[in-house]
Amino acid sequence: MIVAMIIYALSAYAVSIITGKSTYFRKVLIGRPLILFHNGKLYRDNFKKARIDISDFLTHCRNQGYFDLTNLRTAVFEYNGSLSLLPVDSDRPLKPSDLEIEPEQEEIMVNVILDGHINDVNLKKSGFERVWLDKQLHEQGFDNAKEIFLGMADTVKKTLQLYPMEVKKQSADPFE
Template sequence: MNILYVILTSICSIVALFVLTKLMGNRQLSQMSMFDYINGITIGSIAAEFATNLENPLHSFTAMVVYALAAIGISLCTCHSIKLRKFFNGQPLVLYSHNKLYKKNLACAKMDINEFLTQCRIAGYFDLNQLESAILETNGQVSFLPLAEQRPITASDLGVTLQPEVLPYYVVLDGKLIDANLQASGRDEKWLEKELHALGMTQLSDIFFAAIDTKGKLYAIPMLEEKRQHNCFE
């Protein structure tokens, strides 16, 4: 009987976590503030307690709701108050600028020079002379501003006018037609059949993925069941 009770409370905790997460907003770990991270760990721990607490599961559930409401309240406050936003989320921190490394700011960021250089290399900067500035953002990521002569040339630099980019339309996923996307693209099934036939494909079930690209052309990837034997990462 206790096993069944644990199963039921576990299912309830999963449902509760899902609902509370949707209310709080599901952001990636790298986008979380310190409060979001702490709150997420705490709610997860309470959810586990809720699933296994056979005597007073309601207490754990109430605590989960309180933490979630606190997160929602703080999120609303930070949206409307700059001072509270700075208090809960912090401020960006300049680590490097104009060929100067700021040791105190690195210390505030709990980051040593080796870790900073690692972050530079991950971003593609192996030479600090390529950088104008490096800033620690409030989500824990380091953003980099390259020197003007190191940044890629853009169309505006060359005086070239480009056509606006548009999002591609995914029209076939896992062998199934996404009819709403096909209609939104301004095409119909006859057009799709014609394009697929030109690519040597006749059955939707044989297509793993197909999309209409930004130029209005269809590209498709066939469904392959066999497993690739060679793994170049081994």
């Protein structure tokens, strides 16, 4: 067993040395990026090489905010399994630097209610008290924290985002 571990360690080390020095061996041993989509065309052979089906591809696109492929110019499947997307210029997200403005920096939202339970430690660390939380709950139409699935406090804007427990069933599944 120890011999197998030593052989594995030496081979892993050898592969890292070889792939670091040779681009040819890097492509052979690790792989190379594959263009799956470009200018409105899907490349089926590259889908097969990447061992990804169209449903997985669409899931990756949706995870990055692209529900419509016409908003994409190119999609590249990286050798590490991630998908890199290049939007068309007219649909790319507008950046503040495009408008020459400096936006206010946002801070991390703090979870103060999880699954109907108040997290007193996070509430105090974020600079809020139970009185403030109760007031926010009532202003948003809730009686108590047990009705809330997730409550997140914004320490800069001094606001509370609430997501209730109730779950309504979808009438249709758009991903079938």
